[in-house]
Amino acid sequence: MEKILISACLLGQNCKYDGTNNSSDALNLKLAKLAQKYELIKICPEELGGLKTPREAAEILNDRVVTKFSGLDVTDEFIFGARVCLDLARLNECKIAVLKARIPSCGSDEIYDGNFTKTLIKGDGVCAKELKSSGIKIYSEENFDQLLDD
Numbered sequence: 001m002e003k004i005l006i007s008a009c010l011l012g013q014n015c016k017y018d019g020t021n022n023s024s025d026a027l028n029l030k031l032a033k034l035a036q037k038y039e040l041i042k043i044c045p046e047e048l049g050g051l052k053t054p055r056e057a058a059e060i061l062n063d064r065v066v067t068k069f070s071g072l073d074v075t076d077e078f079i080f081g082a083r084v085c086l087d088l089a090r091l092n093e094c095k096i097a098v099l100k101a102r103i104p105s106c107g108s109d110e111i112y113d114g115n116f117t118k119t120l121i122k123g124d125g126v127c128a129k130e131l132k133s134s135g136i137k138i139y140s141e142e143n144f145d146q147l148l149d150d
Contacts, residue, residue, distance in 0.1 A: 002095070003040075003041050003093065004095075004098060004147075005088065005094050005096070005099075005131070006042060006043070006097070007098065007141075009022040009100055010098065010100060011023065011031065011040070011042055017046070017053070017054060017058070019054035022100055034144065038096075038147070041094060043088060043097075044081075045105040045127040046078065046081055048080075049074075049077035049080040049084070056072070058104050060104045060112075060125070060126070061114025061115070062114070063075075065126065078104065078127070079130075081126075081127065082130035086134055089131060090134075094136060096136065096138075096147065097136050098141065098144045098147075099128055099131075099140060100140065101140035101142055105127045105128070107123070108132070108138040108140060109123075111123045111125055
């Protein structure tokens with residue numbers, strides 16, 4: 001069975017910055033179908049990068065990942081976590097990842113603008129960019145159902 005990476009928060013792991021997850025009943029139904037077709041390798045780039053949960057919200061601003069209130073630069077942790085995820089992808093021969101949309105680690109094609117106003121801009125999160133640069137196809141929770149049609 002082919003293996004794919006998937007954001008742990010989508011699978012119900014409480015690793016989101018605020019200590020919650022991004023699971024839902026509707027998403028769980030689709031993920032159950034995905035798990036019949038692929039072996040799911042759970043990742044959280046932020047935690048793999050050494051950040052605690054809960055943690056301060058962060059966004060990418062001028063190619064740096066900064067936290068909302070303290071302005072702490074957590075770019076190095078995001079890069080380290082992205083590299084661990086890439087290592088896991090290579091180890092498991094993953095060619096696909098399903099990552100949480102719009103966030104600074106996993107967002108693909110669009111992310112928040114770094115001003116914490118929920119304004120979207122074109123761009124990739126740190127982990128999504130790392131995986132894409134190695135040829136891994138990125139999907140989000142909003143479009144991975146394309147994988148079920150193959």
